[in-house]
Amino acid sequence: MLTDTQVESYRRDGYLVIPRLIDGDRLAELRSLTDHIVAEARGVATNDELYDLEPSHSAALPRVRRLKPAIFKRYPFFHDLVREPRITSILTRLIGPAIRHYGGKLNMKSAGFGSPVEWHQDWAFYPHTNDDVLATGIYLDDCDLGNGPLLVLPGTHLGPTYSHHADGRFCGAMDPQACDLDFEKAVPLTGPAGSMTIHHARLVHGSALNTSNRPRRLLLHEYTAADAWPLMGVADFEEFNSRMVLGEPNVEPRVRTAPVRMPLPAADHQGSIYENQRGSGRRFFETHEQRVTHAH
Ligand SMILES: O=C(O)CCC(=O)C(=O)O
Numbered sequence: 001m002l003t004d005t006q007v008e009s010y011r012r013d014g015y016l017v018i019p020r021l022i023d024g025d026r027l028a029e030l031r032s033l034t035d036h037i038v039a040e041a042r043g044v045a046t047n048d049e050l051y052d053l054e055p056s057h058s059a060a061l062p063r064v065r066r067l068k069p070a071i072f073k074r075y076p077f078f079h080d081l082v083r084e085p086r087i088t089s090i091l092t093r094l095i096g097p098a099i100r101h102y103g104g105k106l107n108m109k110s111a112g113f114g115s116p117v118e119w120h121q122d123w124a125f126y127p128h129t130n131d132d133v134l135a136t137g138i139y140l141d142d143c144d145l146g147n148g149p150l151l152v153l154p155g156t157h158l159g160p161t162y163s164h165h166a167d168g169r170f171c172g173a174m175d176p177q178a179c180d181l182d183f184e185k186a187v188p189l190t191g192p193a194g195s196m197t198i199h200h201a202r203l204v205h206g207s208a209l210n211t212s213n214r215p216r217r218l219l220l221h222e223y224t225a226a227d228a229w230p231l232m233g234v235a236d237f238e239e240f241n242s243r244m245v246l247g248e249p250n251v252e253p254r255v256r257t258a259p260v261r262m263p264l265p266a267a268d269h270q271g272s273i274y275e276n277q278r279g280s281g282r283r284f285f286e287t288h289e290q291r292v293t294h295a296h
Contacts (some may be wrong), residue, residue, distance in 0.1 A: 002093045010094055014157035014203035021086055021196040022138055031140050031193075033077055034106065034217060038064045050074070052105075052275065054113065055289070065115055067106040082221050083245045087136060087196065091223055091246075094198070095132040098226035098247025100240075102126065102133070106140075106219045109148045114210035116148070116285030118173035119183070121156075122222065123201040124164040125172065125263055126232065130256035131157075132225035133201035140217035142192050147216035148207050150197055151186040157200035158243070159276050161259040170263040174204070176284045202258070208285045229253035231260060 002016075010016050022030065041051050041062040053064035059203040071078045081087075082101050091099055103126075110112060120133055143149045162174045176183060181204065189197045192226040197292075199205055201222075210216050226247055234240045269275040284291075 002229065002237070004089055007093050007214070010198065012199070013154040014200040015152045015154070015187075015189065016198045017191050018090065018198070019191050020194045022081075022084075022194040026081075027140075027194045029053065029077060030081070030138070030219070031217075033075065033290075034067070034140060037067060037071070038062065038073070038108070047275070054110070054115065054165055056113065063110060063113070065110075066108060069103045069105060071106060072101070072104060075256055078219075081138075081219075086223070090196075090198075091134070091136075095134060095223065095225045098250070099226075099245050100224050100226050100249070101243040101245050102222040102224050102230075104135070104219070104221040106217060108126050109207070109210045109216040109218065111210060111213050111215050111286040114148060114216060116209045116283075117207045119176055119204055119206040120164060120173055121161060121202050121204055122199075123161055123258075124170075124261055126201070126222075126225055126230055127258075127260035127262065128201075128228040128230055128282075129202070129253040130225065130228045131202055131258040132228050135190075135199055135201065135220050135222045137197040137199070137221075138219040139191060139193055139195050141215050142251070143195070143216050143218075144190050146212040147214045148210040149188040149190045149216070150199070150205055150207050150211075150218065151188055152187055152199055153183070153204040155182060156181065156204040158201040159202075161202065161261050162204070163261065164263070165261075170264050170267045172225060172263075172267060177199050178244045206285065209288055210292065211291070226250060227254040231262065 006016055041064050043059050044051050047053055050068055051064055052066035052068055054065045057063040162179050164172055227250055
């Protein structure tokens, strides 16, 4: 459970880190199942429902950038981890007793070339009727400054929702030049394997290229209060309710003012944040390709 001080700090800064929340056999299984799924990308040629591949991926040399939300439906282990009481009991202090799983992914950030994620707010991707919306991240590997920790800008969850558009289309990335934020103030969320980060959906965050020789895998779960309804609508009511993790579903959205921008028209490159951000044409973090070019 969280202490009152941790809850206050989340409300003020928009993030928390819980060291070693997942441990022992559970962590070992998380790591070995992930290795197995990545090995199965051998033979996969293009991005699909499960795999988001690094630009340098080939069938002979599989390089997975991200495992997409299909993991939660295909693998009982991942389905169950979303509902793990150690996690959900913490979340009740932050977003209340009735909670729905929105989505998630497993970002690999592989040793030596794992892609950066440009500055963004999750809220720009999935605005809701109220902002009791957050994401947790479980580190599969020890994470320090060297292997691309999540970087957050404290307090930005209380500020504006920034434009994530380029050339009139949603692109999933902010323009760091066009906002009044001091990115030097970013806080790295580090911790040993099994540690869990929590960030508010409106918090500005991103992460740099992994230039170390160690992987930095991060399993992200997105959760909402059950009465936060997605402004983009509910395509399948039964499926929507199947994602309840605690408490009862309802048909009474709670509406609370929070600045929103709709992610429309949709990104040129749909599929995942990495694909969306290809359309932004602007970069804060160095890419692997730039690094290789500069080295020559
Ligand atoms: O993997 C990371 O470092 C950041 C991920 C993230 O913010 C996202 O995928 O929305």
